[in-house]
Amino acid sequence: MEKKSTENYIYGKNPIYECLLKNPKRINKIFIQNGVFFDNRLKKIYNLACENKINIQKTSFKKFDDIFEHDLNLQGVVASVSPVEYTNIEDFLKTEKDGYKKIVILDGISDPHNFGAIIRTAAAAGFDAVMISNHRSVSVTPLVEKISSGAVNHIPIIKTSSLSASIDLLKKNDFWVIATQMEAKQNYYEIDYTDMNFAVVMGSEGSGISKTILNKADFTIKLESNFESLNVSAAAAVILYEALRQIRIKSPL
Template structure:
């Protein structure tokens, strides 16, 4: 297997491979099956889809392959990496209707957290996850696996400077929300339903940088009895408070 090819990622397991075949077959390069495996319905489906898209398949021993000891269930696909969206393209192709919502990650480097946040953003119907070129987790196969395929369902925008993007968004009448442990307002004290907003989440060690906190229109905290939440859980709590408020407003109309 060409695991010396730095430009390819790997997808492990039946459901993740089916998900990739269904949503983004063009990204798939080859599909490898475990030697002598007996084909169940999902493996048969993978083989059929591969044939229909003209994707090369091969049988080999997958067990010594994965360094990360990820369970492969008899099938691994090699895929070209998820493409980051350019910020200008993202802004130009925003839907005309409705308020926009994005999550900005300020140096979140753990792949489990990054993957879970992508999944939460897609579940909550946010428009994008924005990350910086520097010191962010790359979209590896672990990130893709943890996201359960959500990397194909939400735009992931990479920018050179988060600070410059925040300045730009503010000029365009977006509102900036940042989390801060000692903020006065709770995250549920603000109204998420009547604005375009960007929620900035910081790294677990350092939180949101001072520069970005100073630019924020709202600083909010999550009340805690012990230390702090994991960053992906903290993101889910705030993102879903926005979803809750929006759903309730919809139901009142």
């Protein structure tokens, strides 16, 4: 029960600010801790909430002790929200875009820190979506929203019951699939990312990308590492920004 109820709260200044900016309809009510210092970020939250006619309640945060773990830094602000709305693959493919689309697919990544970090990086690098599977991955929990710094409101999260079927659909729709794999022959920077719709697939650090999905890949790429493998969110940052670098060199901002 306890776990379920946390699904309806987000916390921290950035996640709530970004949600107010991009997705105010998700927010039912905002709780501000008694006596908290109103810095610029909190003032902006307050004003945006007023503009959107969202109820603000000043309160002792003791009520949240049972819901959140004590050591979480709530930063004096909590919002009661409806969950992030996931996109489905068919709707994503229908959205129009000038130029090529690029997405990230997460296969079996269960750590909320990595998931949140990759969402934030994908939004920063201008990617069009992050795709996860229904059963092998995590959902967008409050911790994921916090780690993503609210980026979950900026970039669509595609949830699918079958990564494999969705990848087939992407391929039918002119997407190229790029899988990261330690044993790959090509380096991640030896691919031309500028001339295609593409999906970069990242696997979990423990078990990598599943075989079924690897078999569907048009390219496999690797990253050099002098010490174990890179952390998966660091690897994602390197690859996504290499794609963006190539795109910018071809067509500067």
